[in-house]
Amino acid sequence: MIRERRNKAKLEQYYDKFIQEGVIDPNVHPWIGESWQRSKDLGVGRDTFRLDVKLSREELSKRRDRYNPAISFLDGLYDEIKEHFTTYNLSMLFMDQDLYVLKNYAMPFYQKTAGELEGARILEEDIGTSSIGIAYRHKVPFLMFGPEMWIADCQNGDACSAPIIVDNQVKFVITVVSIQQEELPYSAMVAMVLSIKYAMEQHLSMVASLKAKHTILDAVPLAVYHILPGGEVAYANKLGNSRLSGIVPPGSETKGEGPNLSDVLLNYRHTPIFKGFLGVPSYNKEVTWITPRKTYEDITTVVPLSGDDGDVDSIVAVSLPIEDLRTLVAHTAGYTARYSLSSMVGSSQVFTTMQDKASRTARHDYHFLLQGEPGTGKQRLAHGIHQASSRAAGPLIAVKCGDLPPEILEVELFGRGGGEAEGRPGKLELASGGTLFLDEIEKLSAVLQDKLAEALESSQLSRSGETVHRPIDARIIAASDTDLKRMVEKNVFSASLYEIISRSVVRVPPLRVRREDVPDLAAHIIGELASLHNLPPKLLSPEAAEVIMGYDWPGNIKQLQGVIEQAFFRTTGEAITPNDIIMPGEQGLSKAWKEDKDAFVEAWKAAGGNISRLANMLDVSRVTLYRYLKKYGLDKD
Template sequence: MIRERRNKTKLKVYYDKFVKEGVIDPNVHPWVAESWQRSENLGVGKETFCLKAKLSEQELAGRREKYGTAISFLDGLYEEIKEHFTTYNLSMLLLDQNIYVLKNYAMPFYQKTAGELEGARLGEEDVGTSSVSIAYKHRVPFLMFGPEMWIRDCQSGDACTVPIIVDNQVKFMVTVVSVQQDELPYSAMVAMVLSIKYAMEQHLKVMASLTATHTILDAVPLAVYHIFPGGEVAYANKLGQSRLSGIVPPGNEDREEGPNLSNVLLNYRHTPLYRGFLGVPSYNREVTWITPRKTYEDITTVVPLRGDDNDVDSIVAVSLPIEDLRTLVAHTAGYTARYSLSSLVGVSNTFTSMLDKAGRMARHDYHLLLQGEPGTGKQRLAHGIHQASSRAAGPLIAVRIGDTPSDVLEMDLFGRGGSEAERRPGKLELANGGTLFLDEVEKLSAALQEKLADALEANEMSRSGETVARPIDVRVIAACDSDLKKLVEKGVFSARFYEIISHAVVRVPPLRARRDDVPGLANHIIEELAALHNLPAKYLEPEAAELIMSYDWPGNIKQLQGVMEQAFFRTTGTTITRADIVMPGERGLSKAWKEDKAAFIEVWKAAGGNISRLANMLDVSRVTLYRYLKKYGLDKD
């Protein structure tokens, strides 16, 4: 509240009357009167300005760092008007929302040095009635005349305090005190303080908005740039800065200013950036950036920004690195590990020794070979190794070599070049930053073995039909059903490729070598089936467990899973008995499905429409099942 000039002699009389007699004169401002009464009740001393509550040096330094934006603003403003403060013997304080003094500007404040005052609390309970306490309580600017101050030492000066309000909260207080009122018109002091309030509130709002904007821009998986004509980068978000740091020309790493893109992009005049300054926008374009250090590929949008004269003053460029897009697509497509090493079931010494070695190998980043009979769980183990590795946040891309013809497999692994509409990345690129799992690696053609060896040695590859070298960062986990080293000795597998993928070898034991694990595996399969189909839990009776332990399981875990799935769906109750289990070689599911569509649909339903499960139940390959799906005109989805 900004008030008219008051007669100070009368104000002095009102103050003395209250102090001596406890009587409030009707002419005293009601807010001042209420504050006098509270100050009296609080027992605040009336004579000397005594500061009791004060921050430590460390606490004050911490608050100044926290409120650096406000302090920096007021520092700059004060530099512009400090001559005015000196001329009229003004002093100014910046206080935080808890009424602690953050900084003292200009003349000593009520005979207190900056060192004494900064960090002190100036609440009503500390110094009694003041413009600070009233402006703080009522959240409005308040001009207070000297005789209205509670402490007599402070009555020689007048003070005007404004609350700095942002988002409807008092964030700071600014107080200006004048001790030569006759030389400075009240209107000038009030106008100055109100101007500080408005400017500071607007500045803090803008800075808060910018901070939020920068936080959002740093969080998005996009590189964002604001670029001036000639290629100077005025702003880059966090991802943008990391990209720029990789293209600074050698020898310029220590320079503080950002790179000039016209100097570091060898193809600058052929990019959408250059066309943007000509007023031509670009949206979601695949762009290649050629720098002295590296070639990048992005999906880029460029928007020209025009000034008042309608000329292009600058451009905004937003780009998504293609390698990040591939990782995002890989995750969206479900290319993540579904199993951890801890989820693998087994207690036998053979199994736990293998699992320990797999855990140790997971912590390294070299390529890895899993060797074991078909159906021993190599794919699950690969998932677990990926999840336990430093690449767990990256994609896990699996390729089953035996299911894909060699010519199709090359394009599947390396991608395809050509026009913008034709080109697409292969699984080597999709696995960038993660793991590529090559199942049945022994079925790779000799040509593909050599091409993969070239790519893994050089950490770069080219898509089929193009010559552009693309960097890759991939760990290969290969799986083989047979002894790959013997295949190398026979000359039917590349010794060079074998050396690359067999830096470490984990041998997965067959089920007959870990017979004690069979009941646990069987119960685990049953639990998974119940959870998958939202059915009640079922249990394996001891006689049934003895039965399955007595068998060698030449088809290993895959064969065990097929038998347990049949038993699970055959059992109507919650206990799977010995009679419910049809062991391999016994009369199982009818073979009528090979000729009868209705019979096929029946077993198809029993498997829940799952190709892998049905393959296990019928003991055939998935390729065979796809052939029968096509024969009967059924959709595998």
């Protein structure tokens, strides 16, 4: 609140009247009268300007560091007007939101040197009534005349204080004190304080806004650049800087300068950036950036920024690295681990030994091999290892090498070159940052074995039909039903590929050597079925457990699962008994469904119309079932 000039003699009378009689004259400003009363009640001394609460040097230094943007800005303002302060005997204090003095400018403040004042607290409870306390309490600028000050030492000068408010909160307080009031009009002092207040609020609001925008830009999974004519990068967000750090020419990293893209991009004149300076925008365009160090691929948008004259002054480029897009797509497509190592069931020594080794192996980042008979759970184990590894946040992609002919499998693994319409990445690229599980790796052709070994050795590949080298960062978990070492000895499997993937080998035991785990596995399968289909849980009777423990299970866990699934859906009660179990080789649905439509329909109903479940029950592939669905004229939906 900016007030008109007051008669100081009368102000002295009002102050003395309150001190002597405790009466506040009606002519006293109500905020000042209230402050006088609080100062009296607090027992604040009236004679001397005391500074009892003060920060240590270390504490003051920390506060100054925290508020450095504000202090630096005020330093700049003061440098422009300091001659004015000297000429008119002005002093200025800058305080934080706790009213600790961060800095003292110009002349001594009420006979206090900068060393005495800086770090001191000057709340109302410390120095009594002052323009500082009133401006702070009421959040408005306030001009106070000397006789209204609580402390006698301060009554020979007038003071104007103003809160610096950002986001509706008092962040700082600034106060200017004038000793020679006759030479400096009050209006000039007030105008100076209000100008400083406005300038600082605008600056700090802009800083806060920029900080928020930088935080947002650093958080988005996009590289953002502001580029000046000629290719100089004026701004880059966090991801953009990380990309730029990889393309700066060797030897220039220590210069502390941003790169000039026209110098480091070999194909600069053929990029959307160059066209952007010609006024041509581009949106979501797939772009290849060729640098001396590496080739990058991005989905890029370039927007020209024009000045008042209509010419392009600069451009904004926003790009999404294709490897990041692939990871995002991989997660969206469900390429994540569904099982953990702890979800695998078993307590036998041979199983727990295998589980412990898998857990240790997961912590390393090298490729490795799972060896075991079909149906032993190698794929579930691969999921668990991926989830326990440092790559758990990345995708887990599985490829069954025996399901596709070599020419199609090559494209599946390495991708296909070509333009935007024809080209596509392979699973090795999509698995970047994560894990690629290659099941039945022994079924890779000799050509693909050598090509895969070369790609893993160099950590880069070329898509089928092109010569561009693309970086890859995928961990391989290979699985084989046969002894790969013997295949290498017989020269039917690549020795170089075997050396790469067999740095650690985990052997998955068959079910016949861990019979004691069979009842627990069966119970786990029953629990999963009940949860998956939202059905009441069922128990495996002791007699049924004896039956399944007495079998060798040549098809291992997969075969056990098919038998248990069939029993689960056949059982009408709460317990699965031996009568509900059709063991492999016994007369049942599986003997007739290939020729008898009614038998197939019965199995189809027992599986609830679920292709995967029926495939497990009948121990056949999904492709085979689709063929029989077509043969019998049944709708797979």
